[in-house]
Amino acid sequence: MEKQPLALKLLTILSAVGLALVTALVFFYAPLETVMGYVQKVFYFHVATAWVGMLGFVVAAVAGIVYLVKHDLKWDKVELAAVEISLVFFLIAIVLGSIWARPSWGTWWTWDPRLTTAAILEMIYIAYLLLRQGIEDPDRRARFGAVYTLVGGVSVPVTFLSIRLVRTIHPAVIGTASAASQGGFDMTPPMLTTFLLSLLVFTLIFATLLWHRIRLGRLQDMVEQLKMKILE
Amino acid sequence: MDRQPTSGNFMKAVFAITWKDLAAELRSRELLSAMLVFALLVILIFNFALELDVKTRANVTSGVLWVAFTFAGTLGLNRSMAIEKDRGCLDGLLLAPVDRSAIYFGKVLSNLAFMLIVEAIVLPVYSVLYNTNLFDPGLIAVILLGSIGYVAVGTLLASMAVQTRTRDVLLPILLFPVVIPVIIAAVKASGGFLQGAEIADILPWLNILIVYDVIFIAISFMVFDHVVEE
Numbered sequence: 001m002e003k004q005p006l007a008l009k010l011l012t013i014l015s016a017v018g019l020a021l022v023t024a025l026v027f028f029y030a031p032l033e034t035v036m037g038y039v040q041k042v043f044y045f046h047v048a049t050a051w052v053g054m055l056g057f058v059v060a061a062v063a064g065i066v067y068l069v070k071h072d073l074k075w076d077k078v079e080l081a082a083v084e085i086s087l088v089f090f091l092i093a094i095v096l097g098s099i100w101a102r103p104s105w106g107t108w109w110t111w112d113p114r115l116t117t118a119a120i121l122e123m124i125y126i127a128y129l130l131l132r133q134g135i136e137d138p139d140r141r142a143r144f145g146a147v148y149t150l151v152g153g154v155s156v157p158v159t160f161l162s163i164r165l166v167r168t169i170h171p172a173v174i175g176t177a178s179a180a181s182q183g184g185f186d187m188t189p190p191m192l193t194t195f196l197l198s199l200l201v202f203t204l205i206f207a208t209l210l211w212h213r214i215r216l217g218r219l220q221d222m223v224e225q226l227k228m229k230i231l232e
Numbered sequence: 233m234d235r236q237p238t239s240g241n242f243m244k245a246v247f248a249i250t251w252k253d254l255a256a257e258l259r260s261r262e263l264l265s266a267m268l269v270f271a272l273l274v275i276l277i278f279n280f281a282l283e284l285d286v287k288t289r290a291n292v293t294s295g296v297l298w299v300a301f302t303f304a305g306t307l308g309l310n311r312s313m314a315i316e317k318d319r320g321c322l323d324g325l326l327l328a329p330v331d332r333s334a335i336y337f338g339k340v341l342s343n344l345a346f347m348l349i350v351e352a353i354v355l356p357v358y359s360v361l362y363n364t365n366l367f368d369p370g371l372i373a374v375i376l377l378g379s380i381g382y383v384a385v386g387t388l389l390a391s392m393a394v395q396t397r398t399r400d401v402l403l404p405i406l407l408f409p410v411v412i413p414v415i416i417a418a419v420k421a422s423g424g425f426l427q428g429a430e431i432a433d434i435l436p437w438l439n440i441l442i443v444y445d446v447i448f449i450a451i452s453f454m455v456f457d458h459v460v461e462e
Contacts, residue, residue, distance in 0.1 A: 068458055123409040130405055134396030143458045144392045148406065151385065154451060155410040162413040162440050165420075 002219075008211055015208045018201035022194070030194040042100040044195055048202035050093035050118075055206050056086025057121070061153035064146035073221075076142035079149060080132070081213035085206060087125040094118055113163040120159055124152040245330040249338025253312065254345060263311050267350045271304035275358060289362055294422035297358065298378070298415055301351060305382055306407065308346045310400045312339065313390040326460060336387065336456040340449075344383045351375050370425035370434070377441040378418035381448060382411055388452040391459045417441045 026044045033040035063079035066072075097115070098108045109115065128148050135141040187195060257263050278296045282288065316322040316339075325335050355375075359366045386407055393403040421437035423429075 068455065120409050120412055127402075127405045127409060130398070131392070131396065131402060134398040134402060136397075140395070143461075144395075147388070147392065147455045147458055150455060151388070151410055151448075151451060154447060155385075155413065158413045158440070158444060158447070159416075162416045165436055 004215070008208070008215070011204070011208045011211065015201070015205045018204055022198045022201045025194045025197060030191050031188060033191075036104060039100055039103050042096050044198045046093055046096040046100060047195070048198045049089045049096065051199055052202050052206045053086045053090035053093055053118075053121075055203065056082045056089065056210075057153070057156070059210070060086060060149050064149035064153070067142055067146045068150070071139075073138065073142055076138075076145060077214050077217035078210070079145060081210050081217060083125055083128055083149070084213060085209050087122065087129075089206075090118055090122060090125075094122075113160055116163050117156060117160040121156055124148075124156070128152065242331055242334050245328070245334035246337045246341065249325070249335060250341040250345070253339070253342035256315075257342075257346065263308055263346060264349060266311065267304045267308045267346065268353055270307055271300045271350055271354050272357060274300040274303055275354070275361070279361075289364060290427060291423070293358075293362070293364060293366075293426055294419045297354070297422065298419050300354060301347070301375075301379070302382070302408070302411075302415065303404075304350055305347050305379075305386065306404050308350070309343055309383070309386040309390040309407075310394070310403050312343050312346070313387070313394040314399070317394050322460065332457045332460060333453045335460070336453050339391075340383055340387045340452075343387055344379060347379045347383055348376070351379065364426075366426070368425050371422055374418055374421040374425065374438070374441070377438070377445060378414050381414040381441060381445045384445065384449045384452050385411055388456060388459060391456070395459075413440060413444050417444070 022044070026041050030041065030044070032038070060079050060082035063075045063082060067075035067079065094115070101110070102108050128145065131148055132141050132145055135144060275296060278299070282292060282296070316325070322335075326332070355366045358364070386403075389406045389410070390403050393399060393406060396402055417437040417440040421434050421441065424434035424437065
């Protein structure tokens with residue numbers, strides 16, 4: 001079995017250290033927000049994990065299109081890895097968001113555009129995994145997966161915009177806030193630093209996990225081929 | 233050899249496929265009867281699931297109708313593609329010297345026809361059962377636009393689902409999350425027309441329906457090749 005490349009090992013260590021650093025910053029460096037107190041600190045991780053989810057979503061959609069054009073199975077592995085990572089990180093983001101929402105809005109969940117779209121996106125990911133599970137032939141699995149990421153990928157922005165015709169109460173920390181938004185706040189410089197660093201670290205974590213998962217996919221393929229050789 | 237213009241060939245192929253499905257259905261009527269009975273049963277269940285008194289009815293009619301159409305539609309899509317696969321018709325079609333997208337459009341048109349027939353029967357039945365006048369041209373336009381979007385994506389996804397191990401079960405799982413903009417816009421627009429809202433309020437929803445239809449017909453027919461190739 002091929003060994004982990006040095007770059008990957010370094011990336012993993014860097015990600016772990018980065019995560020520890022950001023956690024320390026969040027709890028000891030970033031100031032306490034006046035209105036919400038400690039609950040606000042969830043925001044640093046919530047936005048970062050949602051950001052990773054978005055990255056995964058975009059990578060999956062692009063990988064799908066590239067696979068349909070080039071028919072190189074490597075892109076199928078990238079797509080699957082990106083979907084799995086995005087699924088998990090969006091789930092984390094949703095849970096963290098609920099933790100924040102309960103004290104701030106008085107409810108664990110609300111059917112506002114962003115949350116509803118997140119829920120729908122999770123369903124699309126699960127549907128994608130179920131679709132792949134039902135197909136034996138790797139080429140067909142890759143083709144169908146790519147088609148579904150394309151269809152799902154295009155439908156999600158359309159869904160988001162459709163639901164947004166209704167007013168949202170989700171705070172818009174970056175960009176214009178609607179009059180009905182509750183819980184938005186301005187960021188002081190230490191907060192901004194922590195926030196940006198957390199985004200950076202989580203992007204690094206995404207890249208590390210993606211690489212690991214693609215490598216795992218490749219190893220899985222090798223195992224399958226060895227199995228077939230032995231069975232012959 | 234006869235040289236016909238390719239566009240003529242294409243349209244002929246599309247209508248040949250549509251006509252094949254309609255003719256087969258005319259003889260057996262298995263698809264339409266299943267879809268129709270299912271849609272009516274859904275409405276019946278809603279009678280017990282929701283308190284459909286006169287006031288609630290006004291708000292809820294469009295939702296109930298679209299739930300019935302969505303589920304009956306799934307039935308139709310599944311059967312329509314399963315017939316192709318099981319009887320080897322799809323292989324025959326693929327061997328024919330026509331553009332693959334002709335197969336896609338042919339199936340979309342026949343699936344759309346079935347869905348519209350079911351809707352055309354459900355509307356008067358619902359009107360009678362709940363003493364609501366559903367004969368609004370706006371409502372009919374919304375049902376048409378919504379059905380087009382639903383069937384455009386549904387045909388593509390049904391073609392995929394029918395080739396997996398889990399088959400019928402997989403189609404709703406694949407289809408429903410992706411078709412949500414149609415449901416949202418169709419329910420809002422239908423509700424708007426039924427409650428006599430201003431056309432300016434309904435217009436955004438109609439726009440969404442039209443945009444969705446255009447985008448997804450385009451995407452579906454472009455990738456259909458990848459879904460049926462061997």
